[in-house]
Amino acid sequence: MPRTLCVSVRNQTPKLIIKKTDKMKTKSTFKSLLTMSLIALTLLPLSSEVIAQEQSSSDLKDFKITIERTDNGLKMHSSEGSSWVDLSFSLANDKPQAIDEYGMTQLDKVSSNKDSNLADYLFTITKTKDGISLTGIEGTAWKELSFTLSKNKKQMIDQSGMTE
Numbered sequence: 001m002p003r004t005l006c007v008s009v010r011n012q013t014p015k016l017i018i019k020k021t022d023k024m025k026t027k028s029t030f031k032s033l034l035t036m037s038l039i040a041l042t043l044l045p046l047s048s049e050v051i052a053q054e055q056s057s058s059d060l061k062d063f064k065i066t067i068e069r070t071d072n073g074l075k076m077h078s079s080e081g082s083s084w085v086d087l088s089f090s091l092a093n094d095k096p097q098a099i100d101e102y103g104m105t106q107l108d109k110v111s112s113n114k115d116s117n118l119a120d121y122l123f124t125i126t127k128t129k130d131g132i133s134l135t136g137i138e139g140t141a142w143k144e145l146s147f148t149l150s151k152n153k154k155q156m157i158d159q160s161g162m163t164e
Contacts, residue, residue, distance in 0.1 A: 060139060060159040061119035063101070067132060068154045074127060081119030081159075096124035096135070107137075119159065 063081025067074065073090035076099070084103040091097055098105045101118040105111065114120060121139030125132060131148035134157065142161045149155055156163050 060141060061121075062159060063119035063121055063139075064156060064158050064163070065099075066154050066156045067125070067149065069127070069132070069149045069151050071151060074125065074132075076125075081121070083115070083118055091125075091127045093127055093129060096126045098122065098124050098137075101139075121159065 061081060064079045065082070066077045066079070068076070070088070073088070076087040078084055078086075082101045082103075084101075087099070087103055089097065089104065098107050098110070100110060100122045101115070101120060102111050102113075105122075107124070110122060119139055122137040123140055124135045124137065126134075128146070131146065132155070134142075134145040136142045136144070140159050145157065145161060147155060147162060
């Protein structure tokens with residue numbers, strides 16, 4: 001339906017009047033619905049991620065790992081939740097190393113074996129100039145942990161984060 005255009009002249013001052021038709025109202029309503037839908041679709045994944053993280057936090061199994069920075073690299077000691085007890089390795093700065101309940105691994109070769117007596121976790125550890133950066137991938141309540149760690153100093157972590 002075409003727009004209705006009315007021009008009236010009163011006291012020599014022309015006025016332009018455009019009347020909205022039903023078609024114009026439909027376009028406006030459609031734009032509003034489209035905008036609201038895009039906002040909802042943007043927020044939906046964020047809310048589901050928060051819910052998923054809350055649900056997985058309560059299902060986490062306990063593990064305890066002590067990290068020590070040595071002259072040669074890193075030394076890790078697991079006192080709970082792992083099949084390994086001690087790991088020692090050299091690691092260049094800013095190069096991540098994946099660690100799971102079975103020890104050192106690669107992100108593309110994570111073990112599919114699940115032992116109910118072990119915590120099911122996976123994180124990467126990266127040595128930085130002044131400390132350590134950890135990225136939780138699976139089985140941790142944390143996504144990232146970073147802290148300073150001097151040579152021959154220790155820091156304990158668990159499924160919830162840094163601990164003593």
